[in-house]
Amino acid sequence: MVDRMAPIRMLVFGLAAVALVLAAIWRRCASAQSAGWHGPGGAARRRLAAAGAPPVAAFAALACGLLAAQAAAADDLPTCLRRVAEQAPRDAILAIRPGDEELLARLVYAEARSTGFADDPRVARGIAWGAMNRVRLSEVAASARRRYGSGVAGVIFQPQQFNPAVSRRSPFAADFLCPQDAAAWQFAVAAASLALRGHDNPLLDTAWERRHGLSLVVNFYYPHSPQARGPLAPWEGSAGLRFIGDPESADLPPAARVRFYRLERPPADLDAAARRPAPPAAGGS
Numbered sequence: 370m371v372d373r374m375a376p377i378r379m380l381v382f383g384l385a386a387v388a389l390v391l392a393a394i395w396r397r398c399a400s401a402q403s404a405g406w407h408g409p410g411g412a413a414r415r416r417l418a419a420a421g422a423p424p425v426a427a428f429a430a431l432a433c434g435l436l437a438a439q440a441a442a443a444d445d446l447p448t449c450l451r452r453v454a455e456q457a458p459r460d461a462i463l464a465i466r467p468g469d470e471e472l473l474a475r476l477v478y479a480e481a482r483s484t485g486f487a488d489d490p491r492v493a494r495g496i497a498w499g500a501m502n503r504v505r506l507s508e509v510a511a512s513a514r515r516r517y518g519s520g521v522a523g524v525i526f527q528p529q530q531f532n533p534a535v536s537r538r539s540p541f542a543a544d545f546l547c548p549q550d551a552a553a554w555q556f557a558v559a560a561a562s563l564a565l566r567g568h569d570n571p572l573l574d575t576a577w578e579r580r581h582g583l584s585l586v587v588n589f590y591y592p593h594s595p596q597a598r599g600p601l602a603p604w605e606g607s608a609g610l611r612f613i614g615d616p617e618s619a620d621l622p623p624a625a626r627v628r629f630y631r632l633e634r635p636p637a638d639l640d641a642a643a644r645r646p647a648p649p650a651a652g653g654s
Contacts, residue, residue, distance in 0.1 A: 446554055447471055449547035458534055458542045459526045469521040470561050473497060476525050478557035479533035479545035484626060485593040491622040493556040495589065497564035498572050498621075499629065500524060500531075502584040505567070509583065510636035517587065521565075532596065540595070571618035577635060586613060588630035602628060609633055 450461045462475070480496045481487040503517040503524045518527035525534050533545040548554045564570075572586040573579055588610055590602035604610050610630040615623050 445551050446548055447475065449549075452537075452542075452546065455537055457537055458539075458545050461546055462534075463522075470558070470565060472525060473500060473521055473561035473565065474554070474557040475545050475548065476500060476531055476534055477560050478548045478550075478554055479541045480531065480591075481553065481557065482544045483533065483541045483594045483596060484591040485595075486622065486626050487550065487553045487556075489622055489626065490556040490560065491620060492626055493553075493560035494563065494571075495616075495621045495627045495629065497557075497560035498570055498584070499586060499589045501564040501567065502570075502572060503587050505583055506585070506587060506636065509640045509642070510638050512636045512638050571616065571620045572629065574613070574617075575631075581635075583635075585632040585635060586629050587632060590628040590630070592625065592628060602630065604630070 447467070448465055450465070452458065452461050462472070467475070477493050477496045477500070478487075481489075481492050484492055486492045500521075503513070504521055507513040507517050507519050507524065514523075517530070518524040525531055528535055532539040533541040536542060539545075548557070570584055572584040573582070575585070578584050588602070588604065591597055592600045605612065609632060611633055612624075613629045613631050616629065621627075621629075
């Protein structure tokens with residue numbers, strides 16, 4: 370594990386040293402009273418002594434404020450992990466047994482970093498919905514389970530899918546194990562929470578998807594990622610997947626940031642329950 374407080378403690382110690390020096394100067398000036406503040410130059414000495422106290426207090430307040438702010442930011446971030454030797458990211462994460470929300474948020478955070486647009490909450494939402502589309506499709510089709518994995522952990526750690534979670538060599542595995550950017554982490558947590566609840570999925574677009582409450586948008590590609598092989602995904606134009614274009618929902622990023630792909634056909638082995646039309650919403654006609 371990593372101590373995120375170490376750098377701020379060093380800064381606080383430095384500020385404390387400066388404050389002590391100023392305090393010593395202030396005390397020296399104060400001692401001038403017995404030597405004759407009321408004699409020649411006494412007014413100047415009194416002004417110097419009076420001026421010494423505010424910097425000391427200001428430095429002390431700044432140090433306390435920085436320490437408190439860093440502690441609050443550290444509290445908002447998840448446990449920071451480091452791999453041992455050639456340990457896979459999966460093994461390091463599962464050792465702490467995170468819940469589904471934290472696990473999905475870690476994936477969203479790392480994947481968003483890999484897109485080059487980690488400061489865009491729409492990117493985080495798109496990744497979270499895409500991952501959960503795989504989870505939900507796998508719940509109702511054995512072929513999807515074999516392809517994408519089962520459950521949140523199974524989908525995230527499916528081999529050859531999400532590199533930050535499964536690759537020892539991914540440059541973004543460190544982001545998966547140790548999120549450092551508090552603002553980007555909050556985007557990831559919010560996106561994961563929303564996608565896990567499953568309401569108002571912005572990637573439910575076709576009549577089949579709306580009828581079954583399942584999205585077939587299960588592949589996505591990051592054109593600006595340092596790992597990208599080009600502006601288009603390797604599977605662009607394949608028979609089984611179709612690029613959806615720029616999403617209509619304002620909750621999703623433009624295709625220039627994330628390219629989404631929909632399965633041309635739903636799995637042929639859908640469970641019987643999934644084949645039945647979804648019941649109308651409460652109060653609907």
